[in-house]
Amino acid sequence: MKKILVIIFINCFLYNCYSQEKVNDIIYFLPSNVSNILIKEIKDNDNNYLILDKEDSDTYIIYLDNSIENFWVKHTNRSVFFNGKLIPLYFVYDEYFSFAEEGKDVLKKLGTEDGIRKVSYTRDNVFNVKFKLNGEIVK
Template identity: 60%
Template sequence: MKKYILLLIFNLCLFSCYPQRSFSDIVYFLPSSVNEILIKEIQKSGNNNDIYMVLDKENTDTYILYLSNNNSPKNFWKEHTNRAVFLQEKLIPLYFYSDEYFSFAEKGEDILKKLGTEKGIKKVTYLRENVFNIKFKLNGEIVDE
């Protein structure tokens, strides 16, 4: 009996020390008009496991939201973002378009190690020509092109 209790305590200690990665610290709620369009588009595509969103700002009051499917190589920003959009009881990863411009697709400690050496730092840009996007204003008004 003592062996079972010790084994149980050992397992509890082991699992409590297991690192748990939080999916998102910042949750975004989009206007309902935008949500409706996104839900329809996701249902059309059928594959909603690897989707993520990229938010860009076109001008002072107009935003563009890209709905992407991760068919490309591993997306650094999707994997390391702490932002997500709440949509249909799920959290979908979100990052900003400017993240691709002003950051490098590597962890900070790796970049610091490479500074001052001959090793190159990864710069990655994704093309979004054939990706679904929606333009909208803060009040939820959809902007036609």
């Protein structure tokens, strides 16, 4: 009986540790007009990712990129659902207000002479869709 209680206790302990490590994903669903346009442009590779920006109070721009390895793509828990696939998503503001380094590394460098890496990207030749919150495409 004592062994059974110890096994139950250990299982409960391990289960609690496992549940704390789980990262919750945020899955976005874009308006169907926007999704249909993006689906036509998505290449059949695993490097596609999306960047969401806000132009004004009700106008958004979503960029489709697959060109470079990106820090925020690797560290985002956001994705957009397209045709049964999840495509990573991050916000332009992630680039503006954060550093392209692990949080623990940034905290170690604060107050030292070590530089913290700041990165910004130019999206001049990147496919994008400008749309209103109701799904209306803005040209």
